[in-house]
Amino acid sequence: MTTRLPPLVLHLLAALACLVLLVLLTLVTDPFTNLRIATVGYYLIAVAGLALLTGFNGQVSLGHGAFMFIGAYTVALLVKRVPAFPIWVDLLLAVVAGGLAGLLAGAAAARLHGPYLAGATLALAVGLPAVAQRFPDLFAGSNGLSFTVNSQPAGLVGVVPATRWQAWIVWLAVLLALVVLVNLARGRLGRTLRAVRDDEVAASLAGVHVGRTKILAFLISSACGGLAGGLQAFLLGTAAPGSFTPALSLSLLAALVLGGLGSLWGALWGAIALVYFQVWTDDFAELLSLRSDIADNLPLALYGVVLIVIVLAFPAGIQGGVRKLWVRVRRPAPSQRGEK
């Protein structure tokens, strides 16, 4: 980088530019698309958190949806029980709740490797949503909690459509979280995470506390998961156990692998793919007027095929391809493009 600005300022400026672009984008798109843009946003932060854990630190989590579950229910309960809190406090508390859960999970997981860790986190994804069924008085069972959030300032009600406003809030939160995440990943922590991933012995010889680093990775990525879940609840106005199946956890990992494990940019491509795969297959199924049995299962089938093909043929994912293109084009300026 040629600029002399400190990275944090640079990232904040970039985030501001992204936000402006997004606001412009939502101004020209219909409410339906606004909702999709917001959906990309919360998936982005969930996948980015997972990128830190799995991509940077090498800990495979098949249970990341569980932290979204915690975030979503935190927001839902706070909106219902403590309506005096503004939404940003609710979201902050969703981050805290997700982080705390991640701290526990990380402490339990720090000694586990590969398949053992994958098994334990998968059990988390299957087991946790059952809590909602167990305590129906608090969590409203399998129907889940429904609520309305009045986050829009009085002056804007009627001026800005609700979904557009929600998309702004979601992306503001996501971009702020991303700034934090990018700074952590680019700095000392990122190097430590990668050192632990590549060789635990060498890392601990170099003075890295391996266990603590792994727990910290879990904490940060789960906090991102909590935020993602909280934003989802804010956007949809519901939190129900049915949205947090193991399939969600697996598709988060799938999105990460598809986007590219080693970088946070990969999380963006993965999140876009996660949302638009669904949209495209729906359109495609409608175009060919496929039976609903086939249409409903098409996204899942494609996901499966894509995962296998990527692992076999393109281990670096979409970001690997983008990077190759970038090297070929090679501009001196640092890559700061708006997202779609």
Next chain:
Amino acid sequence: MTTFVNLTLGGLSSGAVYAALGLSLVIIYRATRVVNFAQPALALISSYLAYSVTKGTGSYWLGFVVAIVAGTLLGVIVERLIIRPLRHAGELSAIIATLGLLLLLQAVAGMIWSNEPHAFSYAFDFRGRFSPSDLFAVLAVIVAATGVLLLFKFTPLGLRLRATAFNPEVAKLLGVRVGVMLTVGWGLAAGVGSLAGLLATPPFIFPTVLDEVFVYALTAAVLGGLDNPLGTIVGGLVLGIGLSYVSGLLGPELVPLAALAILVAVLAVRPSGLFGRATARRV
């Protein structure tokens, strides 16, 4: 007291199923150091084939045989097409590839047979305490597990399989056809997995029916130590009985959480499972 006996017996038959599916994971893990997350989907497809055959011909046993054979073949195909090329690609790649296969096969099952549940029959009468069906499940798993263990211990093929699992390089030098052994291992495992699927699926079959069973099977295998077949069978039975108590005394919604709690508690003390070999792990 009767409740206690009922819960124990009920837990025994579900535990046998966890043990069988866990065993199929262990056979593969021993041979290839891959946890086959697609195992429930392989078992699912063979169960659906059994459903179709049974529905078409009226014979449960014809469906049963078709399922086991088809499951074994599926295992062989998966090893050849997907696992073989990933041999040197690292742990995460194999996990992700088998997860991809899981999603794909579940979706294919949904496309062919629809996501709606279909009635799927038991082998025998399933009513009453420790019904003939429960007895059959336990016996079938005992027979299969004993067969597998005997095969590994006392046959030339078993010796080659063990040699391959223990050290593929040396085995190759000694003239073992390592590639064939890996394929055989996957076929064998998928066959046992299909048996578990047939026993676990009734009364209804739908694409995600084996997900929870798989988590318990994985828990059983992890409890037993992923490379210990006997430990896995013990782990499966103990887990089945333990979860049956939880379900009967505390409530069925708590079963997945209880499995998680058991898993975390055991792994916290022994990160390689109860009976896992204490491999010299770096760190």
